[in-house]
Amino acid sequence: xxxxxxxxxxxxxxxxxxxxxxxxxxxxxxxxxxxxxxxxxxxxxxxxxxxxxxxxxxxxxxxxxxxxxxxxxxxxxxxxxxxxxxxxxxxxxxxxxxxxxxxxxxxxxxxxxxxxxxxxxxxxxxxxxxxxxxxxxxxxxxxxxxxxxxxxxxxxxx
Numbered sequence: 001x002x003x004x005x006x007x008x009x010x011x012x013x014x015x016x017x018x019x020x021x022x023x024x025x026x027x028x029x030x031x032x033x034x035x036x037x038x039x040x041x042x043x044x045x046x047x048x049x050x051x052x053x054x055x056x057x058x059x060x061x062x063x064x065x066x067x068x069x070x071x072x073x074x075x076x077x078x079x080x081x082x083x084x085x086x087x088x089x090x091x092x093x094x095x096x097x098x099x100x101x102x103x104x105x106x107x108x109x110x111x112x113x114x115x116x117x118x119x120x121x122x123x124x125x126x127x128x129x130x131x132x133x134x135x136x137x138x139x140x141x142x143x144x145x146x147x148x149x150x151x152x153x154x155x156x157x158x
Contacts, residue, residue, distance in 0.1 A: 029126075030120070030122050030126060031069040034067075034120060034137070035047075037137040038137055041137060041141060043060070043141075045058045045059055045060050046061060052066060054066075054106030054107075060144060064114065064115055065115065065116040065144055066116070067118045067120060067140065068117070068118070070103070070119055070120070070121055072121055072122045072123050075099055075100060075103060075121075077154070079121065079127075079154060080127065080128070081155075117149070118140060119151070121153065121154040124136055124154050126155075129154075129157040130155050131155065136153060
């Protein structure tokens with residue numbers, strides 16, 4: 001039987017609040033890595049288009065395609081990078097579940113508007129199960145040049 005240890009926060013409430021508020025929602029490291037690699041291959045795109053539901057991270061108007069680069073924690077991905085917090089469980093469950101529900105609504109809205117949608121999970125470019133950025137961009141490039149509606153990229157955790 002495995003017992004989980006409850007970790008005590010090393011920061012006071014004000015410091016933790018400041019740290020958490022500094023976490024970016026745009027221009028994250030995984031997003032920048034993917035954008036830089038796509039640009040190097042000659043792809044041109046728009047960023048965080050407010051005219052589309054969910055403000056996709058990367059938009060390819062020419063291909064009528066939108067890409068979301070999702071953080072595994074914030075979007076509740078079922079991978080080793082996601083772990084439910086042991087403190088304030090009700091708050092985090094509500095927050096992350098709400099994020100997942102909003103993600104599903106946004107994807108539905110984009111698909112109804114005939115947009116093609118790709119989701120690249122943080123674990124695809126970070127952690128033990130990551131795949132090379134070249135493979136990520138190869139997959140995106142192949143998807144953009146195809147008729148496929150959706151693409152879902154995540155790390156390898158077999």
